Amino acid sequence: xxxEQRKMPIYLDYSATTPVDPRVAEKMIxxxxxxxxxxxxxxxxxxxxxxxxxxxxxxxxxxxxxADPREIVWTSGATESNNLAIKxxxxxxxxxxxxxxxxxxxHKAVIDAVxxxxxxxxxxxxxxxxxxxxxxxxxxKAAIRPDTVLTTIMFVNNEIGVMQxxxxxxNICRQNNIIFHVDAAQxxxxxxxxxxxxxxxxxxxxxHKTYGPKGIGxxxxxxxxxxxxxxxxxxxxxxxxxRSGTLATHQIVGMGEAFRLAREEMDTENKRIYQLxxxxxxGLTEIEETYVNGDLGSRVPHNLNVSxxxxxxxSLIMAIKEIAVSSGSACTSASLEPSYVLRALGRSDELAHSxxxxxxxxxxxxxxxxxxxxxxxxxxxxxxxxxxxxxxxxDGVDLEKVEWAEH
Amino acid sequence: xAYSNKVLDHYENPRNVGSLNKDDPNVGxxxxxxxxxxxxxxxxIKVSDTGLIExxxxxxxxxxxxxxxxxxVTEWLKGKSIDEAxxxxxxAIAEELELPPVKIHCSVLAEDAIKAAVADFKSKKK
Numbered sequence: 001x002x003x004e005q006r007k008m009p010i011y012l013d014y015s016a017t018t019p020v021d022p023r024v025a026e027k028m029i030x031x032x033x034x035x036x037x038x039x040x041x042x043x044x045x046x047x048x049x050x051x052x053x054x055x056x057x058x059x060x061x062x063x064x065x066x067a068d069p070r071e072i073v074w075t076s077g078a079t080e081s082n083n084l085a086i087k088x089x090x091x092x093x094x095x096x097x098x099x100x101x102x103x104x105x106x107h108k109a110v111i112d113a114v115x116x117x118x119x120x121x122x123x124x125x126x127x128x129x130x131x132x133x134x135x136x137x138x139x140x141k142a143a144i145r146p147d148t149v150l151t152t153i154m155f156v157n158n159e160i161g162v163m164q165x166x167x168x169x170x171n172i173c174r175q176n177n178i179i180f181h182v183d184a185a186q187x188x189x190x191x192x193x194x195x196x197x198x199x200x201x202x203x204x205x206x207x208h209k210t211y212g213p214k215g216i217g218x219x220x221x222x223x224x225x226x227x228x229x230x231x232x233x234x235x236x237x238x239x240x241x242x243r244s245g246t247l248a249t250h251q252i253v254g255m256g257e258a259f260r261l262a263r264e265e266m267d268t269e270n271k272r273i274y275q276l277x278x279x280x281x282x283g284l285t286e287i288e289e290t291y292v293n294g295d296l297g298s299r300v301p302h303n304l305n306v307s308x309x310x311x312x313x314x315s316l317i318m319a320i321k322e323i324a325v326s327s328g329s330a331c332t333s334a335s336l337e338p339s340y341v342l343r344a345l346g347r348s349d350e351l352a353h354s355x356x357x358x359x360x361x362x363x364x365x366x367x368x369x370x371x372x373x374x375x376x377x378x379x380x381x382x383x384x385x386x387x388x389x390x391x392x393x394x395d396g397v398d399l400e401k402v403e404w405a406e407h
Numbered sequence: 408x409a410y411s412n413k414v415l416d417h418y419e420n421p422r423n424v425g426s427l428n429k430d431d432p433n434v435g436x437x438x439x440x441x442x443x444x445x446x447x448x449x450x451x452i453k454v455s456d457t458g459l460i461e462x463x464x465x466x467x468x469x470x471x472x473x474x475x476x477x478x479x480v481t482e483w484l485k486g487k488s489i490d491e492a493x494x495x496x497x498x499a500i501a502e503e504l505e506l507p508p509v510k511i512h513c514s515v516l517a518e519d520a521i522k523a524a525v526a527d528f529k530s531k532k533k
Contacts, residue, residue, distance in 0.1 A: 314470040349443035388449035388466040404441030
């Protein structure tokens with residue numbers, strides 16, 4: 001990558017998106033220029049070649065998660081997959097009931113799709129996770145009602161990287177005859193997924209979180225036992241009627257290749273990323289009054305979300321502009337709202353405001369981590385020298401007891 | 408978000424960072440904002456026997472614009488009488504730093520901090 005010559009910051013925002021692996025990009029190009037055919041064209045070689053490429057990619061996606069290629073439906077990305085699964089399954093099985101269970105720390109693509117079902121007359125329960133970000137299975141069981149039709153829970157959280165116990169949640173769903181959807185956008189290539197064993201009915205995937213292109217994703221729809229969904233997009237009956245629209249061959253080829261590389265390389269890659277994660281964690285937690293958000297055991301090593309107490313998030317982001325990270329605090333958008341995910345964990349506003357998400361990936365080097373640790377240490381020191389809250393903390397003032405002039 | 412060069416300058420090189428002795432009868436201290444809202448400003452002024460502000464110090468927890476607003480007002484305060492200081496308007500701060508609409512509250516907070524510091528000083532002199 002030539003980002004060093006371009007004076008771009010070090011990229012540590014892999015949870016937002018990943019670069020397309022050059023090997024993936026190379027595979028995609030011929031399907032834009034030469035084999036440009038419509039995979040639905042049955043009457044000539046252009047169409048046949050495109051169809052062959054699409055089916056090969058479908059096989060690769062299925063292989064990464066140990067599914068049958070016939071269980072893979074192409075979509076435009078995980079947002080569409082989530083919408084198709086949540087709306088499609090709850091509509092198809094509405095005769096069972098109209099209650100949906102999800103969690104308050106889900107991605108907005110899930111939360112907003114569930115909200116839309118509420119608007120259409122469904123009931124929803126938003127589970128509050130434990131302070132470590134994980135769902136208490138007893139609380140989940142307690143939320144189940146006779147009319148619960150669907151549960152939707154994410155595999156790996158995008159903000160804090162914690163991994164839910166998908167197998168146990170799935171087993172509870174099976175016992176209660178509830179359809180189970182899992183948003184796995186942040187899990188592919190990071191966590192071993194075996195859909196032959198996992199009791200999951202529907203699973204959403206995205207290419208661009210796993211070194212594939214943006215604008216392509218897939219939904220796993222189980223065949224045994226067969227799960228049905230109402231289509232949300234009509235027009236031609238592509239993808240066995242579940243999702244109409246001409247297939248984006250080059251994007252699909254890219255997703256297939258990205259998932260093939262993930263399958264072949266994830267064991268080695270994840271060991272390396274775990275080392276980088278430990279290095280970053282050890283370096284950053286040397287800083288006083290630093291809090292890691294999300295469980296440290298049940299997580300992927302690709303994500304580290306840290307709150308630096310007594311330092312405001314936006315000023316910190318501004319101070320560390322040599323690295324590209326994201327702030328849990330959405331201060332930079334005019335809303336001044338701290339992250340809803342961190343608030344759901346019961347983090348105070350201050351800690352939620354001062355959180356930074358570091359996410360590391362395939363092209364992160366050890367020297368990037370070392371640079372980041374030094375930079376953050378130096379800037380935290382500087383901002384704390386500026387912070388009246390730090391001064392009060394050092395003087396032993398209990399900030400909880402101060403009467404603030406809220407504005 | 409793009410910050411103006413003036414905000415960046417104050418943020419990178421804040422003026423008059425620090426603390427004065429809050430128990431000094433000639434020092435007025437103003438602390439405004441709340442951690443939950445994402446910004447807290449502490450502004451202190453030291454007033455000479457002739458009634459002029461001879462020193463001003465600040466510490467701010469907040470975004471770059473909040474830090475810049477408080478840094479700027481410490482510069483403006485020095486040499487002013489306390490009555491002149493109390494006349495400083497947030498609009499002047501916002502204009503000088505070219506704050507975008509979403510950051511106007513930072514200048515409001517700086518104005519409040521001046522008023523609070525002046526009020527604290529006056530209450531000590533009663």
